[in-house]
Amino acid sequence: MAKTPHREWAMIIDLDKCTGCGACVVACHAENNVPIQTEQEIARGRGIHWIHIERYWEGAFPRVKANFLPLLCQQCERAPCEPVCPVYASVRSDRENLNLQVYNRCVGTRYCQNNDPYKVRFFNWFEPVFDEPLNQQLNPDVTVRSAGVMEKCTFCVQRIRRAEERALAENRALRDGEVIPACVQTCPPSALVFGDLADPNSAVAKLAGDRRKFKLLEHLGTEPAIVYLKGGESNVRA
Amino acid sequence: MTRGITRREFIRIGVVGAAAAVLTGCLPPRAWVVLEPYVRPPEEQLAGVATWYASTCRQCPAGCGIVVRIMNGRALKIEGNPEHPLNRGKLCARGQAGVQLLYHPDRLSGPAQQTQRGTRQFKSLSWNDALNLLYSKLQAAGSATAVWGDSTMSGHLADIFARYTKAISAPAPIFFDLYTLFNGYSVLSKTNQQLFGSSALPIYDLAHADVVFSFGADFLSAALSQTRYGVEYGAFRSQPLGKRGFLVQLEPRMTITGAKADRWHAIKPGAEGLIAQAIASIIADQKLGSVERQTRAQTVAARVDVNSVAAASGLSVDDLTNLARIFAAADHPIAIPGAALNGQNNVAQAASAVQALNIIAGNIAQPGGMGMSASAPAGLIKPTPSSFADAQALVEQMRAGRIQALLVHGANPAFDLPDKIGFADAVKNVPFVVSFAPIVDETARYADLILPDRTYLESWGYDVVAPSFGQPIVSGQQPVVTPVFDARATADVMLTVARGIPAAARALPYADEVAFLKETVAALGSGAAGGAGADVLWARFQQHGGWWQSTIPAATPLQSKITAPITVSSTQFQGDEKEYPYFLHLFLSDLLSDGRGAKLPWLQGSPDPMTTIAWQTWVEMHPETAQKLGITSAQVEVGFQRGTLISDVVQVTSPFGAIEAPVYAHPGIRPDTIAIPIGQGHTDDGRYARDRGANALRLVGAQADATGSSLLWAGVRVKIARTGRQISLATFEFTPGVTRGFINAAFPGQ
Amino acid sequence: MSERKTDQAFWRRPAIADETEAHQIEDVRQQHLLLDPRYPLDSDRDVLDPMYRSSKRYWFFFALFAGLVLMMFTTWTVQMWLGLGITGLKRPTMWALYIVNFVYFIGIGHAGTFISAALRVLKVEWRRPISRAAELVTVFGLMTAALFPLIHLGRTWKFYWLIPYPNERQLWPSFHSPLLWDLTAITTYLSCSILFAYISLLPDLAMARDHTSGWRHILYSVLALGWRGTEREWSNHETALNIFSYAIIPVMFSVHTIVSWDFAMAIQPGWHSTIFGPYFVVGALFSGAGAVIIALTIIRKAMRLQYFLRTEHLEGMAKLMLLLSFAWDYFYFNDVLVPWYGQAPVEKSLFALFASGRVAPLFYLMIFANAIVPVTLVFKRVRTSIVGLFIVSLFIQIGMYIERFLIVPVGLGQNEIPFAWGVYVPYLPESLISIGAFGLVIFLFFLISRFFPLIPSWEVYEGQVLQGLRRIGRAILPTRAEPD
Known part of the structure; x- marks a missing residue:
């Protein structure tokens, strides 16, 4: 097998463009077999949404502002969730800058979630339920996680693999924009952009230099692979 | 629910898989009954390899193009059709959830x-x-x-x-x-008929606009064409040369569009039309903007007393003047009428007043302006x-x-x-x-x-896209899987x-619908996909997910037909102010839209963008209002078996009816307004929708506006009473953390 | 035991000069067990008798605690069957009552070693009769604590993946994880503690063997490993215990330090603290000492061991507890002061929560129980009152349990992402399992009290042999001989 080049998968989230519409949330549920929790479970704080929109308030009425923050696994270069896992279920792939979660290795210590400053890891408290025939929709590329297992955003690693295999079969390099996670694919205003940061000509590499960039909880030194772009300002004549 | 696959199932899946491929070909529909053993699969069907079929989303009337991922005869995932000129590969949450309609467990099998x-x-x-x-x-x-x-x-x-x-x-x-009623399809058609002599739906070219005044239009949510406006919004914010559009939102309750606005004004419900009129009036009086704009303003704007509008709208005179200045000075300003004014008694005037601002701006049928939806190609029907x-x-x-x-x-x-x-x-x-x-x-x-x-993923059909931006589009709909149920x-x-x-x-x-459709499609002639002959056209129509031209025709110029200045009467409210002290503001839920989404677990269980509530109906009120009424909202309940956020269930009573729902304290709503989402309160419609939340339409009477276009669903007053009951709010957020944890930090860690 | 000349036997009472001296001596004897020797067979009888005779009351409580244990294991089974969802755990309080119990019971497990090993090394004589009970508290506390990580696991049946066992896929556990350090430390500590307790039990097992017949005789014969009481055996025994005592002390300190690292190594605000190591050790000793006092008072009353367990022992423990309370205060103050000075937002919000929020009653109860109630121990009347000590110890248990509760689920409830904060409330399953865990410790005590002597009679004899009363002038003074 040919040697796969080093990659730095990264995502740019332009907060100026994110409308909080929730398309990414549902797309992720569809792509990754993320189970929907019941009303009681959500009320108890057990909702599972690998990507979700956090809405923060700023200011007070009437000058109030709501800020949407799409939050998903930050795929940190120095992920705090990794070293604490005693069984290497949360493990790093340096080759592609991904933070992998090995579901069948997870024993459910839930330490990774405690040590995850972004709180984007979700635990399966019960066996997930997909009423028949809704289970026919389940994506065969993605494991359905059983009870007692931690799960999280994978940057749609199954799509990365499929694209890599296709490129390999066609004996060519992966093109920028060829790998698109479900959330990025669907985002109507294209607030989410995905690509390989190691490729200087990729869309993400260009956007990552934007002056509006920041990383979430940067002071923790986790070095996330997700770069946020702050909301912009318009000049208007009045 | 994972379980082993039995031999019998394997055979069944194989048969379904093989048959799915057959029906998408150019064979007559009679071929559907041909069962192929999996040992001889059709050439495009490989185990473990997905095939994508183009079709049309039918979760709302917009008609976005979709492609559906099929593997082993099962529909797995819907994505936007990248070729489709309306949504350009993008899709909203409701569109994504379509597969759950296909595989809904409560679908009927047989008559x-x-x-x-x-x-x-x-x-x-x-x-x-x-x-x-x-x-x-x-x-x-x-x-x-x-x-x-x-x-x-x-x-x-x-x-x-x-x-x-x-x-x-x-x-x-x-x-x-309800979807078209709330979004005022009929109102907009009639208004456009009066103003421009065209009954098509308006479109707003946000991508090239620099200033957008949205009069309560939640175009980023369940409105006219959510996905396209999402695409437009993205372009609006990142225009060439680092230009960034400026969005002004005027609404009593902050919607997601309001959340994205550069300037958000919490106006009094029912004041949208008055404000539009006042802006036009100020432009005319103070001679703002270009001479053309001033002249147009003088013809279309009836003069109003700005002070009285200020009092009636909740905006200051300065605010109004400032807005007028911004609008008049902009290169490509757009004004968009929103949903709420469609339910007011002065709907026709209010919608006209907002559209009149576009006339003043001179942006009609211009880039970065308001245009008209392209009309349907001859012989094709769009249900009006x-x-x-x-x-x-x-x-x-x-x-x-x-x-x-x-x-x-x-x-x-x-x-x-x-x-x-x-x-x-x-x-x-x-x-x-x-x-x-x-x-x-x-x-x-x-x-x-x-x-x-059959649900739309297993049906034939087409949809003439409306509103359609710039060019006539016919989205093609084809079955992507064999019918799951006996429908x-x-x-x-x-x-x-x-x-x-x-x-x-x-x-x-016609022998069957396919024969009928083939004839219709053949009449369209060759589009962007090319081809000639009925069979080829039909195949291309399915392959590309519809028909459209590769070139965008020049916009037909529109002439304003306004002869007399537009006067907006003030909105009348139903219900006595003393008895019913609060304005009722109804809105379509972002995810459930008019209630159609309520049967799909993905939409039910995903958090609402503004409140993060799932599965429930809630009553939004300002925290001060809640405090004044002694209402507990999203407080921590640490009692036995809880540890959840609880909220008081209130009874909201209008002159027409009453509903009960828990309160969510919404910092972005006027203290005199109560907002309730539409979408829940089904008494049937499958297990996920049934007996869940309340239907806020109970609070609305049966009166139509003067023109008969719309129901007076806005402009209702309500009163609030505590029921003494409390329930756990199914919020995804921890509300006290967000509202009291870090106040005034834009984002955590900032 | 070697033969001694009867006229010099240590249990002989010295001749008394006059009545004053008789009173003096009587007074000293009453106060000090080691100066109040008696005929060894009487002592042996007192130690062994409760093992054979079980009252109806014993069986009642035995059944009660057995029921609690049954309840615990039934609930655990149900939890494994249905999923952890039946508990009150949630995002973000992924760790809650089970981990609180884990830390608490590990903490309890510190007292035993400290009392029997550290005080042994320091040659503190009053520890002699209580060392057995303390060691058993250690062993049972650790055994119960070790259950909790298993109960806590999402997939308990895969727990062995944490153990570095050779397997064909060459999958090893990650030694980066504090949980693995935990596993290593706890298994080491548990095996050391069991061995330590067993070695110190050997002479007593031999004694029991010599006094029993039937199955007990066989059992003790086997367990006593052929102990005959030769000088060589005693000398080896002494050496072994000394080596163990020195070796186990660092293990003890490391164990709770490592437990504290489960928290301190995390970047969770409120956990990420360099002081957690010593702070947790002190807290563990503090609660452990309290637990030993509770165990002693109950054993003393229930098994009529008033001869062995006297006020002096409890008072000694009380003084230790008072000292540890001050140490705890100091560490807690540090743990609060430093983050407070830092004014990091999450920690600030945690302090607000403690001071005036939802958990304020718990917080103040903890301060009251851990810092204020133990101060009463400065009064001799409290130190020497068994009821008083019992109550103080109970308060300390409550206080320390709350302290762990405030650290684990309450601390986790507030993190860097206010959107994902949460409130943890124990649900029925984990409450039942926690109650059952206390039941388990007590049940194990009930069980062991029928099999093994709870008083190390050899240690008492040894003390009594080494100590005596001498008259110097008018004064009667205790003397102590150093063994070779």
Whole structure:
């Protein structure tokens, strides 16, 4: 097998463009077999949404502002969730800058979630339920996680693999924009952009230099692979 | 729920997989019954390799193009069709959830006869018996047949219904649902007819606009064309040369569009039209902007007393002047009328006043301005949403016993209409009601016969995109999997029945719907996909997910037909101010839209963007209002077996009815306004929707506005009373953390 | 035991000069067990008798605690069957009552070693009769604590993946994880503690063997490993215990330090603290000492061991507890002061929560129980009152349990992402399992009290042999001989 080049998968989230519409949330549920929790479970704080929109308030009425923050696994270069896992279920792939979660290795210590400053890891408290025939929709590329297992955003690693295999079969390099996670694919205003940061000509590499960039909880030194772009300002004549 | 796959299932899957490939080819639909063993799979069907089929999303009337990922005969994932000129590969949350409609566990398998209405006691029928029953009843009913469709109906079915009713001299079908009512399709058509002589839906070219004034238009949510406006919004924020558009939102309750606005004004409900008029008036009086704009303003704007508008709208005179300056000074300003003004008694004037701002701006049919939706290509039908008056008239006809047979397709009038309209009573006087609902909904409970239609992922059809930006688009719809349940396409049912009714048989001489569709598509001629000949065109239509031209035709210039200045009367509110101290602001839920999404678990269980509540109906009020009323909202409950956020359940009472729902303290709502989302409160419609939340339409009366376009669903006053009950709010956020944890930090760690 | 000349036997009472001296001596004897020797067979009888005779009351409580244990294991089974969802755990309080119990019971497990090993090394004589009970508290506390990580696991049946066992896929556990350090430390500590307790039990097992017949005789014969009481055996025994005592002390300190690292190594605000190591050790000793006092008072009353367990022992423990309370205060103050000075937002919000929020009652109860109630121990009347000591110890248990509760689920409830904060409330399953865990410790005591002597009679004899009363002038003074 040919040697796969080093990659730095990264995502740019332009907060100026994110409308909080929730398309990414549902797309992720569809792509990754993320189970929907019941009303009681959500009320108890057990909702599972690998990507979700956090809405923060700023200011007070009437000058109030709501800020949407799409939050998903930050795929940190120095992920705090990794070293604490005693069984290497949360493990790093340096080759592609991904933070992998090995579901069948997870024993459910839930330490990774405690040590995850972004709180984007979700635990399966019960066996997930997909009423028949809704289970026919389940994506065969993605494991359905059983009870007692931690799960999280994978940057749609199954799509990365499929694209890599296709490129390999066609004996060519992966093109920028060829790998698109479900959330990025669907985002109507294209607030989410995905690509390989190691490729200087990729869309993400260009956007990552934007002056509006920041990383979430940067002071923790986790070095996330997700770069946020702050909301912009318009000049208007009045 | 993972489980082992049995041998029997494996064979079944194999058969389904093979057959799925067959039906998408160019074979006649009779080929569907051919069962292929998996040992000899069709060439495009490889185990473990996905195939994508193009179709059309039917979760709302917008008509976005989709591609569906099929593996082993199962629909796995819907994505936007990247070739489609409307949504350009993007899709909203509701579009993504379409597969759950296909595989909904409560879908009916086979026709069902309800022995007594409302009992849900269904007798299973064979399709032959059911068709015979339908035939005999329709023949007996003759011209006293009515069709109640909805705005998402495929064009070919609407066409068939229209031809059928015309042939038997029955009233034309009506296409009425809550989605189009709330978004004011009928209002906008009528306004455009008056202002520009075109009844098409307006489109707003945000991508090239620099200033957008949204008068309560939540265009990023469940409005006209959510996905396209999302695409437009993205372009609006990142225009060439680092330009970034400026969005002003005027609304009483912060929507997601309001959250994205650069300037958000919490105006009084019902003041949208007045503000638009005041802005026009200020531009005219203070001679703001270019000379052309001043002149146009002087002709279209009736002068108003800015001070009185300021008092009535909750904006200061300075704010109004400032807004007028911004609008007048902008290169490409746009004004968008929102949903709320569609439910006010002055709807026609208010919508005209907002559209008049576009006339003043001189942006009509210009880049970065307002345009008109392209009209449907000849021979193709787009179900035009009926006005509220039409729906009301049909209900009255039913009440009067003049309707012998009612066919309900897609629409759910028993849920979509306020109780006061009395659909439930009126339908009692209709001897025979047929529902084509795949899942038993509220209306199907009143039906005598249910002939489940196929859901859109297993159906043929087309949709003329409206609003369509710049060019006529026909989205093609094809079955992407073999039918999951024993359902039959309504178009085929109608064609079969029509054969027995001589007048209809002459109007509908088609073997089946595919023959009919093929003929329609062939008439379109060659589009961007090219090709010639009926078969090739038909194949390309399916392959690319529709028909459109590769070049965008130049916009037809539009002339303002305004002769007299537009005056906006102030909004009248129903309910005494003393008794009912709060304004009621209803809005379509972002995810559930008008309630159609409520049956899909992905939409039910995903957090609402503004409140993060799932599965529930909530009452939004300002934290101060809640405090004043002594209402607990999203407080931590640490009692036994809890640890959840609890909220007081309040009773919201209007002069027309009352509902109960928990309170969510919303920092972005006026203290004198109460907002409730539409979408929940189903009494049927599958296990995920049933008996969940409350239907806020109960608070609305049956009155139409003067023009009959709309129902007066806004402009209602309510009062609030605590019920003493508390329930756990199903929020995804920890509300006290967000509201009191880190105040005034834009984001954590900032 | 080697033969001694009867006229010099240590249990002989010395001749008394006058009545004053008789009173003096009587007074000293009453106060000090080691100066109040008696005929060894009497002592042996007192130690062994409760093992054979079980009252109805014993069986009642035995059944009660057995029921609690049964309840615990039934609930655990149900939890494994249905999923952890039946508990009150949620995002973000992924660790809650089970981990609180884990830390608490590990903490309890510190007292035993400290008392029997550290005080042994320091030659603190009053520890002699209580060392057995303390060691058993250690062993049972650790055994119960070790259950909790298993109960806590999402997939308990895969727990062995944490163990570095050779397997064909060459999958090893990650030694980066504090949980693995935990596993290593706890298994080491548990095996050391069991061995330590067993070695110190050997002479007593031999004694029991010599006094029993039937199955007990066989059992003790086997367990006593052929102990005959030769000088060589005693000398080896002494050496072994000394080596163990020195070796186990660092293990003890490391164990709770490592437990604290489960928290301190995390970047969770409120956990990420360098002081957690010593702070947790002190807290563990503090609660452990309290637990030993509770165990002693109950054993003393229930098994009529008033001769062995006297006020002096409890008072000694009380003084230790008072000292540890001050140490705890100091560490807690540090743990609060430093983050407070830092004014990091999450920690600030945690302090607000403690001071005036939802958990304020718990917080103040903890301060009251851990810092204020133990101060009463400065009064001799409290130190020497068994009821008083019992109550103080109970308060300390409550206080320390709350302290762990405030650290684990309450601390986790507030993190860097206010959107994902949460409130943890124990649900029925984990409450039942926690109650059952206390039941388990007590049940194990009930069980062991029928099999093994709870008083190390050899240690008492040894003390009594080594100590005596001498008259110097008018004063009667205790003397102590150093063994070779």
